[in-house]
Amino acid sequence: MLKLLRSPYNTLTRSISTSTKIFNVEAPKVLVPETPSVITPADIYKDIKFIDTIKPRQHYDPHYVAPVSDSVQAKVASPFPNYVQAWLKDFKTNEPLDLLNISSQVFGAPLRRDLIHRAVVFERDGLRQGTQSAKNRAEVSGTGKKAFPQKKRGKARVGSLRAPHFRGGGRAFPPKPRDHSTDLQVKVLHHALRSILSTKYAQNQLIIVDKILPNSPKTKDLAAILNAHNWNNSYVIAGEQNDNLLLASKNIEKLLVDDIYTPKLYQMMLHSNLILDLSALAHFEYLLSVE
Secondary structure, eight states, rough: EEEEEEOTTTTTEEEEEEEEEEEEEOOOOOOOOOOOOSHHHHHHHHHHHHHHOOOOHHHHOOTTTOOTTTSSSOOOOOOOEEEEEEEEEOTTTTOOEEEEEEEHHHHHHHHHHHHHHHHHHHHHHHHHOOOOOOOTTTSSSOOOOOOOOOSSSOOOOOTTTSSTTTOOOOSSSSSOOOOOOOOOOOOHHHHHHHHHHHHHTTTTTTTEEEEHHHHHHHHHHHHHHHHHHTTSSSEOOOOOOOHHHHTTTOOTTTTTOOTSOOOHHHHHHSSEEEEEEHHHHHHHHHHHHOO
């Protein structure tokens, strides 16, 4: 007779019975997991939760190496300087005063035509007035009387003379006042501004002056300075504006003056030269520097 008994050490014990005595032969010590009589949903969820913690790539890739966190990676210093150089000039005489080290993150960024296009479209969408309007058949003036009888004319039935296919009738789907402005991420706008400033610097069209202070509010005095330095087609961004500059620049055709808080990217691309004073330069370096 052969029996299988459960030992206290969770091993299978084989009992062989003969006519004279019983020999207990112990099987190899292979642990058999004890299966509970009732499996609860909590036990299944525990196993699933353990499996989810294992990365899928660790199962099949023998060369998998866990990524090192950013805090552990060594930061190697760049051998290139983080600045580019530009001349500081006098506004009235165009004489160089000093050699400035300006940020290469702002004035040495790569050209991104796609971001410049998105920024210019965003800027020009916001300039649209959106006041177009026309009347539909309910708004146009006219009688509401039925023009012709419904039957016995041999022609198509006519309900109202204000329909769009009649002369003097309303328009079908007329334009109405609406907002044409679109949205754009601030980072995309800043990246486009960096690209434009860097392009102006690379094309030698960026002019940095100490102060933009005309002698008088007369247009001819400011025009004489611009003509002498070949700065006729220029976009001026001044951090320190004064009444003389604003009054003198109003009647010059290809000159536009703005403050540092409302720079226009389209005007930067439209004008040949970009003139900045020291206040505007410091503002752009602070605003567009990447940490």
